[in-house]
Amino acid sequence: MRSNEDLIKDNLELIESMVEKGSTDKQIAEKIGIGYSTFRKYKAQNEELKAAMAQGKEKKNQAVEQALYKCCTGYSYYEDVATKVKIETLADDEQTVLTKEEVKISSVKKYKGPDLAAQKYWLNNKEKTKWKEDPHKVDNDKKITKLKEREVNMKCE
Incomplete structure (x- = not known):
């Protein structure tokens, strides 16, 4: 009988593709034939498994990013x-x-055609400093807080 570690090592490509398709850890564990808790333990310890799962997530994220870009540009x-x-x-x-x-x-x-909401979302996330709703919000909030503190202090005196 093969060890759980061997099962995981032999199925790294399968695990990566399952992560890319959105499978849960429980589904992956069932597919390769090991227990869910055992899979979680190996996931925390095994660097190869971590890397394969990270690669699958990265591919999935890239696909979503490309789809969003297509929506932005038409x-x-x-x-x-x-x-x-x-x-x-x-x-x-x-x-x-x-x-x-x-x-x-x-x-x-x-x-x-290009989707304005997708463009706004893209720019707000890719160019935060240039495209956020209120670029001076933090500074303005600090000034308001100082003014309120002064007002409270003046009322107390």
């Missing part, structure tokens, strides 16, 4: 659209018109 995509098509043909008697409807699926290129 992007093109293809969408399948169903269209009814009428086909008229003459019957065998040459006088009756037969109408047949078909649904055709066509791929249409569409464009989603």
